[in-house]
Amino acid sequence: MLLKDKKADLVIGYERGSSKRRARPVVIRADKDVDRLIFDDTCGPSLVPFARKALRATPLGTRVAVVAKGCDGRALVQQIAEGQFKRDQVVMIGVGCNGVTDHRRGASGEKREASCERCRYPNPPVYDVFVGEPVAAGTGDEFAGVAEFEKLASADRWAWFEHELGKCIRCYACRNACPMCYCEECVVDQTNPLWLGKSAERPDTTLFHLVRALHTAGRCVDCGACERACPLGVRLALLNKRLEREVRERFGYTAGLSMEATPALATYSEEDKQEFML
Amino acid sequence: MSDWEPKIVAFLCNWCSYAGADLAGVSRIQYPPNVRVVRVPCSGRVNPLFVLKSLENGFDGVLVSGCHPGDCHYISGNYIARRKFATLKTALEFIGVEPGRVQFSWVSAGEGEKFAQVVARVTEDVRKLGPAKRLVKTIGGGQ
Numbered sequence: 001m002l003l004k005d006k007k008a009d010l011v012i013g014y015e016r017g018s019s020k021r022r023a024r025p026v027v028i029r030a031d032k033d034v035d036r037l038i039f040d041d042t043c044g045p046s047l048v049p050f051a052r053k054a055l056r057a058t059p060l061g062t063r064v065a066v067v068a069k070g071c072d073g074r075a076l077v078q079q080i081a082e083g084q085f086k087r088d089q090v091v092m093i094g095v096g097c098n099g100v101t102d103h104r105r106g107a108s109g110e111k112r113e114a115s116c117e118r119c120r121y122p123n124p125p126v127y128d129v130f131v132g133e134p135v136a137a138g139t140g141d142e143f144a145g146v147a148e149f150e151k152l153a154s155a156d157r158w159a160w161f162e163h164e165l166g167k168c169i170r171c172y173a174c175r176n177a178c179p180m181c182y183c184e185e186c187v188v189d190q191t192n193p194l195w196l197g198k199s200a201e202r203p204d205t206t207l208f209h210l211v212r213a214l215h216t217a218g219r220c221v222d223c224g225a226c227e228r229a230c231p232l233g234v235r236l237a238l239l240n241k242r243l244e245r246e247v248r249e250r251f252g253y254t255a256g257l258s259m260e261a262t263p264a265l266a267t268y269s270e271e272d273k274q275e276f277m278l
Numbered sequence: 279m280s281d282w283e284p285k286i287v288a289f290l291c292n293w294c295s296y297a298g299a300d301l302a303g304v305s306r307i308q309y310p311p312n313v314r315v316v317r318v319p320c321s322g323r324v325n326p327l328f329v330l331k332s333l334e335n336g337f338d339g340v341l342v343s344g345c346h347p348g349d350c351h352y353i354s355g356n357y358i359a360r361r362k363f364a365t366l367k368t369a370l371e372f373i374g375v376e377p378g379r380v381q382f383s384w385v386s387a388g389e390g391e392k393f394a395q396v397v398a399r400v401t402e403d404v405r406k407l408g409p410a411k412r413l414v415k416t417i418g419g420g421q
Contacts, residue, residue: 218365242369270348272364276367278382
C-alpha cells in the first residue's frame with residue numbers, strides 16, 4: 001500500500017530465512033513482493049543499519065520504509081535526534097513486539113532474549129503506520145540484572161568481565177549489528193594513532209568493549225543486537241545497561257524517545273551532580 | 279615490590295589546573311613526585327580513551343583536572359567533561375576497576391595549595407591500592 005501510493009520507494013522488512021526458525025532482512029521495491037514480508041518472534045536482527053545504508057545508497061529524496069519493533073523504532077528516533085537523517089526520509093512501519101527468540105536457543109517462543117525479558121518499550125515511540133495491535137509493556141525493574149551484578153565485590157565483577165571479554169575474538173559482529181554504531185570510520189579501525197591494539201588478547205578486547213560502551217552510553221536502546229550477533233555468546237549488554245541507568249538517573253535522559261531532545265552526552269547542565277570529583 | 283612507587287599521569291587543563299600546578303611549583307609547595315603531567319587545552323579535550331590507554335600502558339593511577347564549573351576558558355568544556363567523567367567512572371567501577379585508580383578534580387590557577395593536596399590524596403589512594411593489574415597490557419600477551 002505504501003509502495004502503491006508512492007509514500008515509500010522501498011520497504012525494508014523481514015522475510016523467512018533459510019530455516020523456519022530464522023528470518024532475514026529483505027528489501028521490497030515492488031508491490032507484488034509485499035507478501036514476502038513476515039513478522040514474528042524470529043525477527044531479531046535490527047533493520048536500522050540496513051535502513052541507514054539504503055538511505056546512503058539511494059538518491060536524495062528516496063523514502064525508505066522500515067519495519068520497526070520497539071527497540072528499532074527507538075534506534076531510528078535516536079539517529080534522527082543525532083541528526084543522521086530527517087524524519088521525512090523514513091516511513092516507520094510500527095509493530096508491537098512480544099520479544100524475539102534466538103534461533104540457536106530452541107523452538108519458537110521458548111526462550112526470549114534477555115534484552116526482551118527486560119524490555120519496557122515493545123512498541124515504537126513514533127510510527128507512521130502501525131501493523132497489528134500494540135503490545136503491553138513489561139513491568140518490574142528493568143535494571144534488576146544490573147543491580148544483582150553490582151552486589152558482587154569489585155574483584156568478582158572484574159573476574160566475570162575478564163572471563164566474558166576473554167572470549168571475544170574481535171570479529172566486530174557486535175559493532176556491525178549495532179544500530180547506534182554507525183561511524184564511517186570506527187576508532188578501532190584507526191591506525192594512526194593506533195588507539196586500540198589489534199590483538200584478541202584481554203586488555204585489548206576489554207578496552208574495545210569499554211570504548212564501545214562509552215560511545216553508546218546514553219544512546220543504546222538495549223535492543224540486544226550485539227549479544228545476538230556475537231558468535232561466542234559474550235554477555236555484552238550488561239555494561240551498556242548499567243550506563244543506561246546512570247545516564248537516566250544522573251542526566252534524566254532515555255535514548256530513543258524524543259527526536260527533539262539533545263542526547264545526554266552532547267549537552268550539559270550546570271546542576272549536574274559532581275559528588276565523584278575530588 | 280617493596281620499592282614500588284605509584285606512577286600517576288595527570289591530564290591538566292592549560293588554563294586552570296596546569297597553572298595551579300605551576301603555582302604550586304613557584305610557591306615551593308611540596309607534593310609527591312609520582313605524578314607526570316600532560317597539558318591539555320581543556321578538560322573537555324580529555325577523551326575517556328586517554329584514561330583507558332594510560333591504564334593499559336601501565337600507569338597505576340590517572341588524575342584529570344580542569345577549571346571549576348563556570349570558569350572554563352571555552353565556556354562549557356568542563357561541563358561536557360563532567361558528564362563524560364561520570365559515565366567513564368561508572369563504567370570502570372562497574373567492570374571492577376578499583377574506584378581510586380581514576381580521579382577527577384577541579385583546580386583553579388590560584389589553587390597551588392589545593393593542587394598539592396589533590397596530588398597527595400591521589401598518590402595515597404593509589405599507593406593503598408597497590409600496582410595496577412587490571413586492564414594493564416604486558417609484553418607477551420595476556421595480563
